[in-house]
Amino acid sequence: MNKRIMTLAVLLLVLVLAAGCKNSTQNHENAAANTAENDKPPANQEETAAPAPDPAVSPIPDPVPADVPLTAPDPKLPKRDPRSAQLDVRKQSKQLGRGVNLGNALEAPVEGQWGVTLEESYFKTIKDAGFETVRVPIKWSGHADANAPYAIEAAFFDRIDWVLGQALKQGLNVVLDMHNYDEFNANADEQESRFLALWKQISARYKELPGNVYYELANEPNGSLTWSKWNKMLKKALDTVRSEDPWHTIIIDSANWSNYAALVSLDIPDTERNVIVSFHYYDPFLFTHQGADWVGPENGTTGIVWPGPPAQKAEPVDAAKQVQWVNDWFNAYNTEPADTNPAGPHAIAEAFDQAERWGEENNRPIWLGEFGAYSNADMASRARWTSFVREQAEKHGFGWSYWEFCAGFGVYDPAANGYRKELLEALIPPE
Secondary structure, three states: OHHHHHHHHHHHHHHHHHHHHHHHHHHHHHHHHHHHHHHOOOOOOOOOOOOOOOOOOOOOOOOOOOOOOOOOOOOOOOOOOOOOOOOOHHHHHHHHOEEEEOOOOOOOOOOOOOOOOOOHHHHHHHHHHOOOEEEEEEOHHHHEOOOOOOOEOHHHHHHHHHHHHHHHHOOOEEEEEEOOOHHHHHOHHHHHHHHHHHHHHHHHHHOOOOOOEEEEOOOOOOOOOOHHHHHHHHHHHHHHHHHHOOOOOEEEEOHHHHOHHHHHHOOOOOOOOOEEEEEEEOOOHHHHOOOOOOOOHHHOOOOOOOOOOOOOOOOOOHHHHOOHHHHHHHHHHHHOOOOOOOOOHHHHHHHHHHHHHHHHHHOOOEEEEEEOOOOOOOHHHHHHHHHHHHHHHHHOOOEEEEOOOOOOOOOEEOOOOEEOHHHHHHHOOOO
16 A cells, blocks of 8 residues: 555656646746847837837836946046035036037047047146037947947046046036947947947946036937937937936937937927037038038038128039039029128028027027037138127027037147137137
8 A cells, every 4th residue: 555655656746847847948938939039129119109018028128238337437536426406407508608629539430540639738728718618529439349238448438537537627517429429320220229338338437427527418410310210219318328327417419410400300308307409500511611521522612701702703613513502502602792691690690599499499408519610711711700600609598619629620729739819719709
């Protein structure tokens, strides 16, 4: 009798173990199937509405990899009081005041490759001239892994810490701008996880710095970043930054190369109020970028003065004549009086009026993040144009940041170790 009971017990144990192994194998198969399903690219969100969340199903994972390496800045950098009150975005906007871009340095593939390496003396030089802010264009994407978790190079972070330290030591505000992320503009969907991972690292590293440090999500959205795509992407970026840093002020550029006319397309969540909206201004482009070798050949005509009309008619190059709008522009530039000339003050004033109206209607402060005229234009015209744009910005209550410090548009001449007087006085008039 005991033997029979023992035999039955052994058989029962074998059956239980077999069932357990089968269930375990099935669970692994289900997990693998779920993983494969999650790896599939999501449906185009512009075409397919997301279904209502099912509480019985685990939430869709955050697109930012969970193992993004979060690091701390140089401990010598100043820190804010952790009990600091919420920032007043209007005061934050006003605080930006008069600024200059540290262009052609850290947004180059390698610092120095475009002729500018930042030096400690520059920051005091900038402060002593009367500037209050430095916008720092940074090619973060050129110094981060291409694959998850998209870690930013430690040495590059250290370099940004140094820039922050030098600027803050001089009492300058600092805008950390994500610049020249070419792959993101070319294919935003493909680069989304990387873009968000970069911002997760940046905001986590600098969240304890003072309130005069600002984040600018992306310079001049263009290409695949249509206004619709940019609106969706900026919301994800806001969520990512706020998951690490709910405190600092964020700057958002308009679409279409930060064009003032694209402000109307911006859709920023109403719940996010600690945001400043930025546009850039380089009109008339045929004047500000005349003869620049990185733009199209239709911009090759030099000798364009501001304001128009010119004393002697400008003769556009052949490439300009082949582009209808450019050819039309030159016809108007050569013939129309100052009050309707496409290179006249009225066009600038109307653009700034439009930007101000949008800001008032949407209760958003506005910042002019870039403006400047390239060195191929004559200095007198550059100074007149720069002065008028700066006056319009200040008339409308916009802080501004001139493009740029010491390269092709530069207000400062590093070879002469001094400012270009006409441009500096156009930006910061002597009292």
